[in-house]
Amino acid sequence: MWQFLVKYSNLLLFLFLEAVALGLVFSYNSLNHSAWLSSANRIMGGMYASWSNLTGYFHLRTENEQLSAQNVELLNRITALENRLEGVNEALLPDSVSAYIYAEKHLNYIPAKVINMSTSTQRNFITLNKGSRDGVEEDMGVVDQDGVVGIVRTVSERFAVVIPVINSGFSVSCRFLSNDKLAPLHWDGVNYRYAQLEDVARHVEVHEGDTLVTSGLSDAFPEGIMVGVVDQAKLSESDIYYHIRVRLAADFHRLGYVQIIQNKTRAEQKKLEKWGTEK
């Protein structure tokens, strides 16, 4: 027995180490793998952050252009809202009860910078430079100026790890802008520019170029944030469901600054819904 162990010690060591490694690979799905999402930890986060500071200057020009474009858009929206507000005020009689309906959700945006990301595997992640001390929590939605980016998965004090749309474990409920139909969006892991829509039945009218926005049914994203545009919709004779390819609004190779959506009424909503399921 002892001789056997000595003779095959290297092979046994090899098998043992491979077993440990493969154990880690395959427990990834079943375990709570937050502990492994380690780029949020201090050393790696710090390293990526300082590197990102160093290389950030190379992208300043495009970042600036994007920011100014976003500014213009926000200014336009302010103007439009002011106009509407005036209209509302005029319509109100001086002594009438308030007809003002409060916004459905109280949102706040936390700006963050992408300091590390992968786009070439099937389980991609993004690391952001904002963490729990900036108010980031798990399950918050993340968007950039183009559209939906992902959902916060884990948070450390100063960093957050995001599961982006281009992670095969991600799914988001979408709505067609043209006909209000709902469908879940998935990524098949092939091309970082395109995701897939499933569960769109054949009686629904789908055209190339249709716009998809968030449905507002998940608490991570408010309604109406751009997700992508239908790029290709295939339907053969025998299909019950469409094969739809969606060109994603967010360009993950050019991601720089993003906004984390803080939903101030979410805790209250969760509490109420939990109470509802317990009854």
Added chain:
Amino acid sequence: MKIWFENIWRLAVLMLLQLLLINNLHFLGICNPCIYILFLIALPAKLPHWAEQLIAFLTGALMDLAANTPGVHAAACVAIGFARPKLLHNIVPDDDRLIGTVCTRILDTPAYFRLVLAMTLIHHTILFVLLNFTFHALWLTVLQIIVSAAATILLILGRELLRQ
């Protein structure tokens, strides 16, 4: 003692190069070279087999920690750590005379190329199969392995030529 510093320095430089530069180059999403395996290729030829495997495992685990890929790099690295002494023995039958860092100074270029080719292919095959653990994108996995391995080998041989 000198050889320790040399290897630790090489590991640090290669890791930083891998994490900060190469992992940020998105070339069509299929070309992901792993230059850091040069550290495992270049380990001293006379290293005990068990030490080689442990070092390979730890290197892979370090890469996993940095790249958010539990176990994947570790599995690929252990395999090449296990295979290297056997490959060396196959390529250079009188491998007892090999001393020091494995590079073109102690191996002739064709032999070195064969070693790099074999180790890169083993590593990349395991790596990408585990990374894309689905069957519907099999062609994509194969393409990734071939293109990335070619890039890794070019980088490693290029560096070796520059040093000469």
